[in-house]
């Protein structure tokens with residue numbers, strides 16, 4: 001069998017997830033969002049089917065697969081019109097960090113709920129003043145007897161309202177400045193001193209973003225995941241999965257937009273024959289198909305490298321995949337709107353909402369510019385520019 005295609009098992013997984021997601025679809029997703037409702041029933045169904053924790057070791061309720069499997073689940077959900085950002089944070093980032101750096105007791109406590117969807121964990125690193133410059137985060141952990149006291153602010157944190165816990169990235173009090181040595185804590189969303197407020201967003205999604213206020217939140221010793229002296233490795237463990245999942249979110253969304261545009265281009269007639277017969281409509285869609293396939297291939301490469309344990313090579317590939325996928329998604333969403341003419345802006349067809357959803361991929365989880373900085377420096381050997 002060619003090594004350039006996914007395994008039969010992976011392809012079958014995609015089919016199964018697509019089948020499950022088709023019961024819900026984009027109308028369900030946007031309908032829930034516009035009604036201020038969540039997609040909990042879909043979340044629980046993918047959890048029950050074993051797809052949500054497919055990357056987590058079997059002994060903790062997972063499927064024992066790799067990030068490539070989880071990325072396939074994320075992509076197929078998005079391709080069916082249900083792009084779920086929380087797939088990126090709960091099983092991919094938190095599931096990976098806890099699987100790799102948690103104690104046995106921590107794994108038993110948190111991983112089963114992440115896998116079956118009954119106890120979602122979200123991820124908080126971004127801060128209002130630090131932004132992209134993670135080395136400047138100011139959320140600080142102070143030792144207090146056996147436990148810790150946490151103080152700080154976080155912003156743009158997805159899904160806090162749907163989560164039982166947040167994996168928070170902080171720094172220790174004795175390392176308040178300079179290069180960050182991150183320390184990670186699992187904080188219950190109902191902990192005294194932990195507050196959050198929703199940020200009104202223009203994204204049509206049931207998943208919301210929040211500003212988080214952490215004021216003297218007291219935590220037991222076992223809230224700390226990994227080394228108490230901090231270490232980049234325990235944070236970086238989550239970042240390659242995050243980028244691979246971000247890429248899959250984008251390629252899935254792009255596939256959905258393209259499928260809808262092609263269907264419309266085949267059926268809409270205004271001159272002689274369907275509008276898809278005009279190259280001005282057909283070529284941009286063909287271009288999108290090529291760009292999406294290239295981004296998917298790079299995403300699969302990044303996942304394969306990560307799952308094979310080559311984190312260094314996976315880092316470069318994951319950045320490139322995330323970049324290519326976000327670009328493909330933004331261009332495809334724009335072309336899908338154009339193909340639909342006036343209906344492209346209507347709520348009924350739902351294409352315009354894809355513009356904003358696709359645009360997220362250029363900003364989060366890492367911005368387009370920071371990927372280009374990475375490639376300039378690490379792939380091309382150019383001087384650091386920031």
Ligand SMILES: Cc1cc2nc3c(=O)[nH]c(=O)nc-3n(C[C@H](O)[C@H](O)[C@H](O)COP(=O)(O)OP(=O)(O)OC[C@H]3O[C@@H](n4cnc5c(N)ncnc54)[C@H](O)[C@@H]3O)c2cc1C
Pocket residue numbers: 089122123124125126130131132133155156157158159209360363364365366367368369370373385386
């Ligand atoms: C929908 C959504 C969901 C999110 N979910 C989460 C989440 O769950 N958890 C979490 O922790 N964070 C989350 N984020 C935050 C996201 O990771 C950040 O928005 C992103 O990293 C950019 O940071 P910023 O918004 O502070 O932009 P800034 O750092 O203020 O940057 C603004 C612009 O300047 C550019 N820029 C900055 N520095 C440089 C440089 N050195 N060279 C070139 N360009 C530069 C950036 O690329 C960007 O375009 C989410 C964001 C969004 C939009």
